[in-house]
Amino acid sequence: MRRRGDLRRALLAVVGVAATVVAGLVAGPVPASAASAGDCRLPASPGIGNEQEGPTDYHRWLAPQGALRAVFLFVDFSDAPGGAKELAKRRDMFATAPGDWLRTASYGRATLVPTFTTAWARMPQPQSAYAGFNASFAAHRAYMQDAVTASDGAVDFAQFDLVYVVSPRSATVIANSPAFIADPGWGLSADGVELRHGVTLGADVDSWGYKVLNHETGHVFGLPDLYTYGAGWPDLHRPVGGWDLMGLISGPAPDHLAWHKWKMGWLDDTQISCATAHGARKVTLTPLGTATGLKAAVVKVSAQRAIVVENRQADSLDVASPCLHPGVLVYAVDASVGGGNNPVTVLDAQPGSPVDGCGLADAELDNATLTTAGQQVTDPASGVRVTLTGANGAKRTVQTTW
Ligand SMILES: [Zn+2]
Incomplete structure (x- = not known):
């Protein structure tokens, strides 16, 4: 080191x-x-604990350079099923706008290459079981891992740098859209690879639109929040x-x-x-x-x-x-x-x-x-x-x- x-x-x-x-x-x-x-x-200031203004440690965060291959997983729940029209609407929201934005903002130095699953994958638990999904890293990781496992039949995760998990509007428990950033060894597993970077996109995409993806992906790239907690x-x-x-x-x-x-x-x-x-x-x-x-x-x-x-x-x-x-x-x-x-x-x-x-x-x-x-x-x-x-x-x- x-x-x-x-x-x-x-x-x-x-x-x-x-x-x-x-x-x-x-x-x-x-x-x-x-x-x-x-x-x-x-x-960098040791002990701050989250994103900060010093150099980014790219062992933890994802380097925002080159073509970033992103898979969007659509997941629903027995008590919050997704509809076909809603899947298409959500896919259209993310299909080109975030990629165009990233390419422009980075002067062409970073691009997003999105791939979308074509059907809702049913999560193993009802949405109520995921209450508090954002209360801890462990809970967020468990939600992400269930989404990855539920989608594994349709996706070769070895092909991707970023995982976005998208839930339907009826899944009100998944109210917001936090970033997922895991240190090496603490990520998700599928297809023999470790997945350490992504965002779970929840009900607030209907108010923020694709811009919430840009913000949360900024955290994945190591950027701090600039509003006041x-x-x-x-x-x-x-x-x-x-x-x-x-x-x-x-x-x-x-x-x-x-x-x-x-x-x-x-x-x-x-x-x-x-x-x-x-x-x-x-x-x-x-x-x-x-x-x-x-x-x-x-x-x-x-x-x-x-x-x-x-x-x-x-x-x-x-x-x-x-x-x-x-x-x-x-x-x-x-x-x-x-x-x-x-x-x-x-x-x-x-x-x-x-x-x-x-x-x-x-x-x-x-x-x-x-x-x-x-x-x-x-x-x-x-x-x-x-x-x-x-x-x-x-x-x-x-x-x-x-
Ligand atoms: Zn933020």
């Missing part, structure tokens, strides 16, 4: 050297003293509003933050401009929805915290609602806390000014962006100030001052 970790650090160091040179050429205004992108990564409405969504789907599943910009795209390997180190020292610098950012160019200016302000600046424009998956104000989004990333405990907080350029007529969950942060030259926002904890200094087409130039 130690040897593998050392090798990974050595590789990062090599990549970091190359990134400094290329970032200087692309960004122009970045001073020669700019740090390499790798210097702005935050460390235990908070009331609408404070629940105050950390990031509708700017990232790990904060708001139905968010009007159903994309991932640049920080998470970098964490997942969908952005290269050459697309991140990093500063770790006090001073001012200017960086020109291309929109998050386009594949190329510099995507984020990061100021690492302490061992576990960074300020991130990105350019959010109405394109691709981004800013799909007129409620959101396209512009420069600034947020703080805190690697000392895990999912649900506010690892990301958007810095609001116009605090206390909810956008009328928009979703309650995201209204306060819909106009959090810097939209006009000279406008600025400051991180009170570190004193980092971010100023929008100019625009050229969809590009935005910002100055960070620390």
Whole structure:
């Protein structure tokens, strides 16, 4: 284990050297003293227990790269049978939309290759026996294993990286759609393989639609929840509003933050401009929805915290609602806390000014962006100030001052 970790650090160091040179050429205004992108990564915090902002441990989570082969299992119950029309409707919900979304969000670096069973497989127990299916890992695993075993006659599980279990609307006990992530040795068995990654899709797919699959698959890829566990409405969504789907599943910009795209390997180190020292610098950012160019200016302000600046424009998956104000989004990333405990907080350029007529969950942060030259926002904890200094087409130039 130690040897593998050392090798990974050595590789990062090599990549970091190359990134400094290329970032200087692309960004122009970045001073020669700019740090390499790798210097702005935050460390994993031991003991957090769930997804977090440090490097993802891909021994546990699934690497979001390449063609991911997913099997969708339709399962029903003696006391909650599924209908043929309902199976077709659920299949249509997941047939293309999540794959299109993943391909776009990852700039083509990850794709979903779905396969669907063609009939409901009857579970061995009535739905009532699965009450509390989400109360513990063991209960969730037992539900998943029964679904896999019930479907085994129709599926060669050796062909798949991901397992999605879909229940009918009448199975109200399966109320929500948690991700299943098992450490090696703790997964499901079928066809001589171990299955460690998936999602059980329950009754809430009828309210969230396919977007709940995107959110839960984000957990499978190691991303933390960005809403606040235990908070009331609408404070629940105050950390990031509708700017990232790990904060708001139905968010009007159903994309991932640049920080998470970098964490997942969908952005290269050459697309991140990093500063770790006090001073001012200017960086020109291309929109998050386009594949190329510099995507984020990061100021690492302490061992576990960074300020991130990105350019959010109405394109691709981004800013799909007129409620959101396209512009420069600034947020703080805190690697000392895990999912649900506010690892990301958007810095609001116009605090206390909810956008009328928009979703309650995201209204306060819909106009959090810097939209006009000279406008600025400051991180009170570190004193980092971010100023929008100019625009050229969809590009935005910002100055960070620390
Ligand atoms: Zn979640």
